[in-house]
Amino acid sequence: MSEYSNTANPVRLPIVLLVDDEPMSLQVLRRTLDEEFTVLTADNVADAEKVLSEIPVQVVVSDQRMPDMSxxxxxxxxxxxxxxxxxxxxSAYTDPVDLIKGINEAGIYSFVPKPWQPEHLILTLKNATRLFALQKENELLNLELKVTAPQLDSQLQHKRRVLKERHHFDNIACAPDSPMKGICAQVARVAPYDISVLVTGESGTGKELITRALHYTSHRADKPFVKENCGAMPVQLLESELFGHTRGAFTGANTDRVGILEKADGGTVFLDEIGDTSLExxxxxxxFLQEGELRPLGSNRRRKVNVRVISATNRNLEAEVRAGRFREDLYYRLATVPIHLPPLREREMDIPVIANRILQSIMISYGKPVEGFTDEAMECISAYRWPGNVRELENEVRRMLVMADDPVLGADLLSPKVLKNVNSDEDEDMPVSLEIGSLKDRVEVLEARILKETLIRNKWNKSKAALELGLSRVGLRAKLERYGLEQHKLGNE
Structure with missing residues (x-):
């Protein structure tokens, strides 16, 4: 049985076909996607094939476990x-055989694990429909232009120049007195030499950014740069991805596959989350690092490959070596030059620079220009510790821009977690933590924080803040005077 949804506007919205034998799952998926896509559903393979033969579907989303066919x-x-x-x-199942079969035979664009998150699912489908549109546009352009070899070479050279300029160390956003300046200078000195580099740091500190800059300022810049995330990947699948495999090497290997080490011959391979790999x-x-040769799974032939390996991890590999979870000899092979990137909380001077760079970028992406941040908003952004580092900061700026109605992004657009962690300079005479001081001192710290957060969120409108807090205007004003918050900003009354 197949079902149509969002038929009021079937042409303008991308068409997505959902295939699942469970009606409840189809209903939940359709409800989630209905506003963004024209959603078609089928609870069996036969109906799904009928829909595909009659309607120009762009994306098929299928459950893995179905009674008539996987x-x-x-x-x-x-x-x-x-x-x-x-x-x-x-799928809720991550059988390596299914994963490999999906990649090799079905040409899967993406695996979405259950339980899925609505935001992630919608973003995945938007990217998929965008890819479909680009493929069609590319086919039309190729037919119209009949591009010649010299034109292709010229386009390729132009793209290489753009990549080199984009990923140069000078384009890494940081303040003049930032510790990142010294780190970039150190990596720049290493870049011309074929030497192994291990980049460490918390998630979101910019390890891939540094790695790309290293590649595009090296003599390998005109060759491929290939990234592989090694985290939480089954051993067999990771080996297949890196070294390749031959047909019949394992269940599901129905064709030969060239690994990324061979694809990147002459270039750079970036192994992210190397600390999560198994001893095997x-x-x-x-x-491979010792011999410069690889042997695909199931093959007896070795192949010479010339690549530069750069690795990264958010783990302390020296501690992992001592614990026996990481080989000491491999550590020294990878960490000829160790580079550690400090978290954002240790380079507060970079936060305004990075926030403004992110804002400039996403304004272009979203087509929504603004003038920038208010001083109060930047003060709050700079005071937050950003445990998720640059990635978390980017998400926060995106949220502010999307939610903004005014030409300047105010502090009221910040999420509660950022506002709750803001301590003003006027609070320095109070205990800096709720874990020290007398009960009275701690209550005063908490009260001052709640007052300031509420005022910022309400754009310093005292009437609204008093109503939200259950205070009279006189009572609120007395508390503001007591904690020195009146001098901050006299907003709308």
Whole structure:
């Protein structure tokens, strides 16, 4: 049984087909996606194929476990009959065999794990429909332009120049007195030499940014840069991704596959989250680094590969070595030059620079220009510790821009977690923590923070703040005077 949804506007919205034998799952998915897409549903493979043959579907989202056919088998058939359709699997199961089969045979664009998050699912489908549109546009352009080899070479050279300029150390956002200046200078000195670099630091500190700058300022800049995230990936799948495999090497390996180490020959391979790999994989990686040769899974032939390996991790690898979870010999192979990136809370001077750079970028992406941040907003942003580092800061700026109605982004647009952690300079005479001082002191600190957060969120409108806090205007004004908050800003009465 197939079902249509959002038929009021079937042409303008991207068309997505959902395939699942559970009606409740289809209903929840359709309700989640209905505003962004024209949603078609099918609770069996036969109905899904009928829809595909009659309607120009752009994306198929299939459950993995269905009674008449598995999701990967169904999408393998879709790839044969309707190769342009973007294929996505939703599954609560992460069997490596299914993953490999999905990649090799079904040409899966993305795996969405259950339980899925609405925001992540919608973003994945938007990217998939965008990819479909770009593929179609590319086909039309190729037909119209009949691009010649010299033109392609010129375009390729232009793209390389753009990448080199974009990923240069000078483009890394930081203040003049930032510790990142010294780190960039150190990495720039290392870049021309084929030497292993290990980049460490918390998640979101910019490890990939530094790695790309290292590649695009090296003599390998005109060769491929390939990234592989090693975190939480099954050993067999990770080996297949890096070293490749031959047909029949394991269940689901129906064709030969070239690994990324071979694809990146002459260039740079970035192994992210190297600290999460197994000891079994570490042995094979060490052998490759020592010999410069790889052997695809299932093959007896070795192949010479010339790549520069740069690795990164948010773990303390020296501690992992002492605990026996990471090979010492591999550590010294990878960490010829160790580079540590400090978290954002240790380089507060960079926060305004990075926030403004992020804002300039997303204004262009969203087509929504603003003048910038208010002084109060930047004060709050700079005072927050940003445990998620630059990635968390980027999400916060995106949220502010999307929610903004005024030409300047005010502090009232900040999320509660940022406002709750703001301590003004006027609070310095109070205990800096709720864990020290007398009960009276701690209550006063908490009360002052709540007052300031509420005022900022209400744009310093005292009437609204008093109403929210259950205070009279006279009572609120007395508390503001007591904590020195009156001098901050006299907002609308």
């Amino acid at each position: 999701g990967t088998d169904f999408l393998t058939h879709v790839r044969t009959q309707w190769p342009d359709v973007i294929r996505i699997i939703i 994989f570490q042995v094979k990686l060490l052998r």
